[in-house]
Amino acid sequence: xxxxxxxxxxxxxxxxxxxxxxxxxxxxxxxxxxxxxxxxxxxxxxxxxxxxxxxxxxxxxxxxxxxxxxxxxxxxxxxxxxxxxxxxxxxxxxxxxxxxxxxxxxxxxxxxxxxxxxxxxxxxxxxxxxxxxxxxxxxxxxxxxxxxxxxxxxxxxxxxxxxxxxxxxxxxxxxxxxxxxxxxxxxxxxxxxxxxxxxxxxxxxxxxxxxxxxxxxxxxxxxxxxxxxxxxxxxxxxxxxxxxxxxxxxxxxxxxxxxxxxxxxxxxxxxxxxxxxxxxxxxxxxxxxxxxxxxxxxxxxxxxxxxxxxxxxxxxxxxxxxxxxxxxxxxxxxxxxxxxxxxxxxxxxxxxxxxxxxxxxxxxxxxxxxxxxxxxxxxxxxxxxxxxxxxxxxxxxxxxxxxxxxxxxxxxxxxxxxxxxxxxxxxxxxxxxxxxxxxxxxxxxxxxxxxxxxxxxxxxxxxxxxxxxxxxxxxxxxxxxxxxxxxxxxxxxxxxxxxxxxxxxxxxxxxxxxxxxxxxxxxxxxxxxxxxxxxxxxxxxxxxxxxxxxxxxxxxxxxxxxxxxxxxxxxxxxxxxxxxxxxxxxxxxxxxxxxxxxxxxxxxxxxxxxxxxxxxxxxxxxxxxxxxxxxxxxxxxxxxxxxxxxxxxxxxxxxxxxxxxxxxxxxxxxxxxxxxxxxxxxxxxxxxxxxxxxxxxxxxxxxxxxxxxxxxxxxxxxxxxxxxxxxxxxxxxxxxxxxxxxxxxxxxxxxxxxxxxxxxxxxxxxxxxxxxxxxxxxxxxxxxxxxxxxxxxxxxxxxxxxxxxxxxxxxxxxxxxxxxxxxxxxxxxxxxxxxxxxxxxxxxxxxxxxxxxxxxxxxxxxxxxxxxxxxxxxxxxxxxxxxxxxxxxxxxxxxxxxxxxxxxxxxxxxxxxxxxxxxxxxxxxxxxxxxxxxxxxxxxxxxx
Numbered sequence: 001x002x003x004x005x006x007x008x009x010x011x012x013x014x015x016x017x018x019x020x021x022x023x024x025x026x027x028x029x030x031x032x033x034x035x036x037x038x039x040x041x042x043x044x045x046x047x048x049x050x051x052x053x054x055x056x057x058x059x060x061x062x063x064x065x066x067x068x069x070x071x072x073x074x075x076x077x078x079x080x081x082x083x084x085x086x087x088x089x090x091x092x093x094x095x096x097x098x099x100x101x102x103x104x105x106x107x108x109x110x111x112x113x114x115x116x117x118x119x120x121x122x123x124x125x126x127x128x129x130x131x132x133x134x135x136x137x138x139x140x141x142x143x144x145x146x147x148x149x150x151x152x153x154x155x156x157x158x159x160x161x162x163x164x165x166x167x168x169x170x171x172x173x174x175x176x177x178x179x180x181x182x183x184x185x186x187x188x189x190x191x192x193x194x195x196x197x198x199x200x201x202x203x204x205x206x207x208x209x210x211x212x213x214x215x216x217x218x219x220x221x222x223x224x225x226x227x228x229x230x231x232x233x234x235x236x237x238x239x240x241x242x243x244x245x246x247x248x249x250x251x252x253x254x255x256x257x258x259x260x261x262x263x264x265x266x267x268x269x270x271x272x273x274x275x276x277x278x279x280x281x282x283x284x285x286x287x288x289x290x291x292x293x294x295x296x297x298x299x300x301x302x303x304x305x306x307x308x309x310x311x312x313x314x315x316x317x318x319x320x321x322x323x324x325x326x327x328x329x330x331x332x333x334x335x336x337x338x339x340x341x342x343x344x345x346x347x348x349x350x351x352x353x354x355x356x357x358x359x360x361x362x363x364x365x366x367x368x369x370x371x372x373x374x375x376x377x378x379x380x381x382x383x384x385x386x387x388x389x390x391x392x393x394x395x396x397x398x399x400x401x402x403x404x405x406x407x408x409x410x411x412x413x414x415x416x417x418x419x420x421x422x423x424x425x426x427x428x429x430x431x432x433x434x435x436x437x438x439x440x441x442x443x444x445x446x447x448x449x450x451x452x453x454x455x456x457x458x459x460x461x462x463x464x465x466x467x468x469x470x471x472x473x474x475x476x477x478x479x480x481x482x483x484x485x486x487x488x489x490x491x492x493x494x495x496x497x498x499x500x501x502x503x504x505x506x507x508x509x510x511x512x513x514x515x516x517x518x519x520x521x522x523x524x525x526x527x528x529x530x531x532x533x534x535x536x537x538x539x540x541x542x543x544x545x546x547x548x549x550x551x552x553x554x555x556x557x558x559x560x561x562x563x564x565x566x567x568x569x570x571x572x573x574x575x576x577x578x579x580x581x582x583x584x585x586x587x588x589x590x591x592x593x594x595x596x597x598x599x600x601x602x603x604x605x606x607x608x609x610x611x612x613x614x615x616x617x618x619x620x621x622x623x624x625x626x627x628x629x630x631x632x633x634x635x636x637x638x639x640x641x642x643x644x645x646x647x648x649x650x651x652x653x654x655x656x657x658x659x660x661x662x663x664x665x666x667x668x669x670x671x672x673x674x675x676x677x678x679x680x681x682x683x684x685x686x687x688x689x690x691x692x693x694x695x696x697x698x699x700x701x702x703x704x705x706x707x708x709x710x711x712x713x714x715x716x717x718x719x720x721x722x723x724x725x726x727x728x729x730x731x732x733x734x735x736x737x738x739x740x741x742x743x744x745x746x747x748x749x750x751x752x753x754x755x756x757x758x759x760x761x762x763x764x765x766x767x768x769x770x771x772x773x774x775x776x777x778x779x780x781x782x783x784x785x786x787x788x789x790x791x792x793x794x795x796x797x798x799x800x801x802x803x804x805x806x807x808x809x810x811x812x813x814x815x816x817x818x819x820x821x822x823x824x825x826x827x828x829x830x831x832x833x834x835x836x837x838x839x840x841x842x843x844x845x846x847x848x849x850x851x852x853x854x855x856x857x858x859x860x861x862x863x864x865x866x867x868x869x870x871x872x873x874x875x876x877x878x879x880x881x882x883x884x885x886x887x888x889x890x891x892x893x894x895x896x897x898x899x900x901x902x903x904x905x906x907x908x909x910x911x912x913x914x915x916x917x918x919x920x921x922x923x924x925x926x927x928x929x930x931x932x933x934x935x936x937x938x939x940x941x942x943x944x
């Protein structure tokens with residue numbers, strides 16, 4: 001008989017079986033038969049039971065983990081010793097997992113295990129292994145640890161994410177001296193590039209749907225065999241855009257993520273998830289995709305162009321989730337990317353198709369539901385009902401809130417009725433299962449008649465599925481107390497999640513005491529209307545979008561929309577204002593992360609401000625406060641657009657400090673995009689307003705920004721004048737931070753003028769002040785400047801020591817921009833020392849960081865230095881191409897080479913002309929000009 005209760009499962013399969021069948025079609029039948037004989041005999045010899053064989057995959061059950069391990073070891077030894085002949089050694093991977101499983105004989109002739117979770121975990125564990133390897137889950141390892149077979153040991157492989165996307169699981173490998181011990185890294189999600197989120201609950205069912213979708217996505221990349229011939233033929237056309245369609249709550253997102261986990265090995269650059277639900281502005285869709293890859297906007301380039309260049313040569317899967325409210329923007333993005341990125345595939349989820357040429361849509365069906373509903377049940381009926389996916393989901397979610405819950409002959413009809421009445425829609429079933437700690441299945445089924453009116457009559461198949469989902473949510477809402485309902489509807493003003501402190505500040509009042517928020521929030525979490533998301537130091541909360549939409553209606557019906565949104569506005573205005581101070585302090589990292597976590601909320605309140613002229617003053621405060629955040633995180637275009645929109649409606653406030661600060665931020669953002677003419681115009685207007693107000697702090701800020709713009713424009717004399725005036729005002733104001741900033745900027749301005757003595761004086765004074773105040777970021781910047789002064793004076797040893805210290809600090813504080821700069825300067829030093837390999841390695845590090853954050857100006861500088869390395873190593877044609885690419889990028893940016901480097905640059909170009917001759921030089925130069933940034937980087941970093 002099949003073991004039940006706590007069972008140890010042994011799953012096995014042949015590594016590379018498809019390739020073996022292709023290479024040895026005549027020898028494989030005999031080899032497979034011998035493989036089956038070996039596994040059957042060893043499993044039976046150790047009291048095991050083979051309950052399923054699919055192709056070359058064995059599934060066996062054991063009453064004890066010891067028997068399972070002994071069987072696996074003996075099987076591996078027998079497979080090793082077998083004379084395989086033409087096929088050579090057959091390598092089999094094995095996995096042992098122990099968990100709870102029930103056997104229901106019923107109509108199943110060989111028996112069937114009820115618990116899909118335990119078996120699924122065993123299958124996931126097997127998929128991580130390699131041929132010849134035996135893996136154990138933590139439960140299995142713990143059972144055998146104290147009585148391992150002689151001369152064997154357990155190797156802890158660490159916590160790894162399996163393809164079920166739940167929390168990382170501890171994995172062990174069994175070591176035996178007579179069996180192979182060294183294998184490649186486990187094939188888990190941790191070994192592959194991705195940002196697929198971790199889920200706290202497992203994925204249930206949908207094996208058929210997953211297989212169909214995987215087939216559509218990967219048929220073109222799989223070799224045709226006898227086993228998959230028909231499916232490959234059905235999917236003969238290449239599918240590059242696959243859209244999962246269905247009603248809200250039908251499980252499209254979870255299905256897309258599970259499919260991504262299944263196919264990730266087919267994509268060299270992994271699978272990347274983009275959540276579009278929080279995005280309200282269609283123009284921000286490319287930005288959302290860039291954020292998933294942690295890309296910053298590039299100066300003077302549209303986000304879509306930068307994204308296209310980044311993805312152009314990459315083979316990856318992009319998951320666009322919740323496209324329906326941004327359907328046109330998503331369609332345009334998908335069409336553009338697929339047209340320009342030949343190796344990209346997109347998996348989208350939406351309530352409607354995107355309508356793009358070549359798109360394949362897959363309608364996500366409801367979970368399988370019992371069609372045989374009766375008042376009483378016997379063992380056979382109960383066993384059959386529990387095999388449906390909808391019932392499996394109900395059971396698993398019910399057990400999470402009521403661990404002793406199980407489906408019995410007594411309650412099986414009610415459970416079947418619940419799943420049938422809820423149309424197999426996952427969200428509705430999860431909401432129902434969450435109530436199992438309050439009601440029995442029979443009580444839940446009875447309430448469906450009262451609360452889900454759309455399920456009571458008429459043709460159910462003709463009713464819109466959104467209405468069914470609405471009914472499920474309304475039923476859950478009806479179970480809330482009045483105070484829970486108040487909090488529920490007020491929480492909908494948050495976008496992209498919220499903290500507990502935010503809920504207290506925004507939702508308390510008008511009948512809700514701040515002291516009640518904790519209890520009420522806990523109730524909403526318990527009832528699955530609010531979900532939690534664990535962060536490093538705090539928990540964030542959020543609502544599923546479909547639930548939030550329903551709750552928003554309730555907020556409007558209650559007449560509370562304006563008052564709650566205004567409190568929402570005030571809370572995040574305080575965060576924005578506080579962040580402005582801290583982002584320019586000695587340790588901005590924590591505040592950058594906080595603002596980034598709340599940025600969807602900040603966007604929402606800025607949009608709310610635009611709806612009424614009464615809130616324009618608040619709008620001005622936001623765009624005044626967020627300038628540094630937009631710069632640090634690369635939201636350059638969005639920042640400028642928001643400032644433009646705000647200023648357009650703020651004519652009555654144009655002579656205020658906030659208006660002037662917004663203009664100053666506009667100039668700062670424009671400068672980083674290389675739009676120096678606009679930058680100068682905005683900051684001049686800002687300065688004029690601040691002067692008219694007599695606002696010394698504002699005057700000094702505008703002068704400082706104008707000075708830095710002048711530095712970027714290589715107008716060092718004007719920069720020095722502006723910065724000296726700013727410094728004088730800041731000294732009068734005793735503005736310690738401002739003084740340090742001005743001293744540092746003056747160091748760069750005088751450095752640009754070639755006055756290295758004065759530049760060193762300014763930078764050393766800034767270093768002394770920054771050190772005294774504990775401003776680590778400032779210290780790193782000062783050391784960077786002093787290193788470049790020493791470099792220009794040919795004091796390369798001193799320059800190297802200072803830049804290494806600067807780099808160490810920047811690594812410590814997480815200053816990616818500074819890390820890129822420091823590696824670049826360090827590479828420049830190596831170049832001057834004729835250490836070509838050192839220069840190459842350090843510039844490569846600089847490029848890696850600058851490419852990640854979108855520092856285009858820095859990338860161009862690195863390209864020129866790498867081109868110089870190529871030149872010094874006499875790779876003249878490649879050097880010319882890279883110089884040509886860099887020149888084109890500088891033209892787009894509107895930037896120029898530093899005056900002190902022009903003579904050397906021109907001499908190198910002339911030498912290249914001479915060595916290549918005009919025709920060959922022009923061809924190489926023009927070829928370089930046609931390269932994208934990514935192509936130019938790849939060429940510059942090639943070893944020759």
